[in-house]
Amino acid sequence: MLEHRYHRRVPFTLDVILRTRRGETMACRVKDVGNDGIGLDCDDMALREGAIVEVEVPASAMGREHCSLRSFVVHAGNGRVGLMWLDGESVPACLQPV
Numbered sequence: 205m206l207e208h209r210y211h212r213r214v215p216f217t218l219d220v221i222l223r224t225r226r227g228e229t230m231a232c233r234v235k236d237v238g239n240d241g242i243g244l245d246c247d248d249m250a251l252r253e254g255a256i257v258e259v260e261v262p263a264s265a266m267g268r269e270h271c272s273l274r275s276f277v278v279h280a281g282n283g284r285v286g287l288m289w290l291d292g293e294s295v296p297a298c299l300q301p302v
Contacts, residue, residue: 213238216299221260222246222285223272232259232285237299241278241288251280257287261298271298 213236222232222244232246242259251257255277263270273296275287289296 213243218261218299220244221262222249223258223260224249224251225256234299235284237295239294241275241286242273242299244285244287245283246285247283249280249285251277251285253277253279256290259287269298271296273298 216234216237218234220232220234222230228249230246230249232244234242235245236243244259257275257277259273259275261271261273274290276290278286278288280286
């Protein structure tokens with residue numbers, strides 16, 4: 205099945221932490237970022253479509269303050285997770301190059 209995206213995705217590499225509402229955490233790597241969301245490579249984790257998660261960007265990663273980005277799961281499987289921003293932000297400041 206082909207994905208339909210309204211915004212272009214830009215390749216981007218960054219280590220982040222994915223946190224579920226149940227408190228589970230997983231180290232992930234950002235693969236691409238777009239105005240509407242983010243693509244991550246993660247070990248398989250029991251995530252369902254529509255689940256609310258937070259992506260934590262460590263302060264040291266981008267030379268800025270630590271930030272958490274609220275998102276919901278659009279798709280998950282085979283080590284890949286697609287998230288869409290919940291707060292209506294385009295590319296969050298903590299993921300933009302300095």
